[in-house]
Amino acid sequence: MRYLLGLLFLLNVISPAFADESTEAQALLQKIQTASKKTDYVGIFVFQHEDQLISSRITHRDQAGDEWEKIEKLDGHRREYIRHNEEITSYQPDTKILRIEKRQAQDMFPAVLAFNGAHLSDYYRFRLTDTARVAGEECRMVIIEPKDKLRYGYRLCAATSNYLMLLAQTTDLNNQVLEQIAFTSLMFGRINDSDLKPSFSNTSDWKTMRGAVAVSTESGWAVKAMPAGFKKIREVRRLINSNVEGQPHKQQSDLHEVLQLVFSDGLATISVFVEPLSGEHHPGIVQKGATTISGSQLGNFWITVVGEVPAAAIQLLSDSIEYKAK
Amino acid sequence: MSTNSNNEKLKEQISVFVDGEHEDQEIDFLLSALRLEENQQDWEIYHQIGDVLNSNELSIGLSGAFNDRLRERLAAEVTYAYPKRKNSGQSRYRLAYATAAMVALTAILVPKFAGHDGAEVSAPYLTGQFVATNNLTHPKATLVAATSGQNQDAATPSNQTESGNDQRPRMLRDPQIDSYLAAHQRYSKSMYSAVEYETGPVNQEAEK
Numbered sequence: 001m002r003y004l005l006g007l008l009f010l011l012n013v014i015s016p017a018f019a020d021e022s023t024e025a026q027a028l029l030q031k032i033q034t035a036s037k038k039t040d041y042v043g044i045f046v047f048q049h050e051d052q053l054i055s056s057r058i059t060h061r062d063q064a065g066d067e068w069e070k071i072e073k074l075d076g077h078r079r080e081y082i083r084h085n086e087e088i089t090s091y092q093p094d095t096k097i098l099r100i101e102k103r104q105a106q107d108m109f110p111a112v113l114a115f116n117g118a119h120l121s122d123y124y125r126f127r128l129t130d131t132a133r134v135a136g137e138e139c140r141m142v143i144i145e146p147k148d149k150l151r152y153g154y155r156l157c158a159a160t161s162n163y164l165m166l167l168a169q170t171t172d173l174n175n176q177v178l179e180q181i182a183f184t185s186l187m188f189g190r191i192n193d194s195d196l197k198p199s200f201s202n203t204s205d206w207k208t209m210r211g212a213v214a215v216s217t218e219s220g221w222a223v224k225a226m227p228a229g230f231k232k233i234r235e236v237r238r239l240i241n242s243n244v245e246g247q248p249h250k251q252q253s254d255l256h257e258v259l260q261l262v263f264s265d266g267l268a269t270i271s272v273f274v275e276p277l278s279g280e281h282h283p284g285i286v287q288k289g290a291t292t293i294s295g296s297q298l299g300n301f302w303i304t305v306v307g308e309v310p311a312a313a314i315q316l317l318s319d320s321i322e323y324k325a326k
Numbered sequence: 327m328s329t330n331s332n333n334e335k336l337k338e339q340i341s342v343f344v345d346g347e348h349e350d351q352e353i354d355f356l357l358s359a360l361r362l363e364e365n366q367q368d369w370e371i372y373h374q375i376g377d378v379l380n381s382n383e384l385s386i387g388l389s390g391a392f393n394d395r396l397r398e399r400l401a402a403e404v405t406y407a408y409p410k411r412k413n414s415g416q417s418r419y420r421l422a423y424a425t426a427a428m429v430a431l432t433a434i435l436v437p438k439f440a441g442h443d444g445a446e447v448s449a450p451y452l453t454g455q456f457v458a459t460n461n462l463t464h465p466k467a468t469l470v471a472a473t474s475g476q477n478q479d480a481a482t483p484s485n486q487t488e489s490g491n492d493q494r495p496r497m498l499r500d501p502q503i504d505s506y507l508a509a510h511q512r513y514s515k516s517m518y519s520a521v522e523y524e525t526g527p528v529n530q531e532a533e534k
Contacts, residue, residue: 104512104513105511105512105513114513233513234513238509240505240506240509258509260509260510262510262513264513269510269513271506271509271510271513273506273509280402282402291507293503293506293507304503304506306506306507306510307510
């Protein structure tokens with residue numbers, strides 16, 4: 001009895017400490033989110049995916065809420081992306097294509113949260129660890145561990161000085177890093193207009209493409225079972241091109257409409273695509289880095305599920321899709 | 327025993343297999359023997375002989391292209407595995423057994439067509455299709471599970487002969503996969519996203 005009381009006492013002392021740490025860690029995520037918008041910097045980050053490395057230069061400026069960002073891919077095909085607030089223009093010099101579209105995700109590196117107001121502590125454990133050093137900057141490490149086996153964990157490191165996220169790792173259930181993205185060099189400070197200009201001055205003979213996405217009203221398609229905390233954040237109809245890379249000038253007929261349902265728990269995101277069955281499809285499930293993709297047939301429809309979650313979660317969604325007539 | 331008489335013995339066994347009169351314990355050996363092209367020819371010839379015995383009209387040699395196409399189609403089919411029905415009547419036993427044998431054959435023909443190892447086949451696909459577009463060329467993709475519809479509980483010839491791997495990996499060979507991935511990444515924090523608005527020509531329309 002005495003022992004039990006002692007234990008209770010101990011728990012009472014310890015648990016608020018845990019709660020504080022979790023609250024502090026989640027507050028840090030919010031600060032990371034804000035810092036990704038508000039900070040002026042130029043840096044180089046690398047994306048590592050299994051044994052692949054891709055580096056990009058990023059330049060970011062915010063002037064009283066007017067946000068500009070330029071990303072130049074430094075490896076492989078030359079690509080540039082210029083974002084002005086919600087509009088993204090991408091430049092593909094090899095194919096002379098200029099693409100203009102609206103930004104859809106709020107959680108791209110160095111941001112982290114898919115949407116605000118998620119009850120993240122219901123599905124993840126948060127821990128703050130010692131400071132680390134990334135790209136010459138001191139940063140605070142947040143360890144985010146899933147409470148079930150249906151999502152991955154994350155390790156993030158936010159700059160001590162201004163909370164810009166310097167490192168983000170996605171970890172599997174055994175704490176192995178599946179993929180990571182990190183700054184390798186970084187400079188804070190004033191960004192000039194010229195630093196945000198595209199490198200391609202004359203694009204008059206380029207082809208301009210615009211994204212075509214229509215917000216869908218309730219389609220009648222629903223997912224019955226998914227990991228706790230996931231909710232639908234988008235439902236859109238979009239055109240998917242059945243054509244493969246390198247043939248951007250293919251005809252309109254290659255495009256077909258699919259319904260896309262997007263679900264998120266605040267950190268991880270899963271997309272479900274529904275389309276009428278046509279042509280050849282091969283059912284299966286495949287995992288690459290942190291991304292899992294499954295394809296399956298449901299009646300006369302083809303269902304594709306894509307997400308940065310373990311295969312079990314993808315399977316769960318894939319198995320529970322149904323159509324309910326309105 | 328000389329190699330020649332070994333071959334004769336094998337031919338005999340394949341013939342017996344075609345007629346479905348083999349012993350249970352022989353099946354593994356026969357299935358692995360059928361991996362070899364020469365033995366597959368025997369298998370086909372014995373089937374043709376059987377057909378001719380039933381009717382002269384069936385005495386037609388199928389073109390190599392037909393067999394190739396059949397293999398291709400079989401490769402694309404979901405592999406269903408059936409448990410052997412030991413306790414049912416003779417004819418039903420035969421039927422189930424024939425089905426299992428067919429499944430097993432599919433399992434043999436598929437890897438033969440595809441390169442003896444599902445995972446190896448899928449790797450170039452992944453590299454070519456949904457990874458290369460990101461300039462990632464990782465040779466080893468991880469295939470995590472078999473298709474739905476595969477009965478994992480059934481101990482079947484197909485499982486036994488597939489290099490002891492009871493989850494025969496199936497691959498996704500959909501060329502649209504890039505598009506889905508890119509469409510998804512527009513909403514996700516996938517680490518790709520920061521360098522990726524790019525892959526396939528997704529949701530684009532030429533502006534007039």
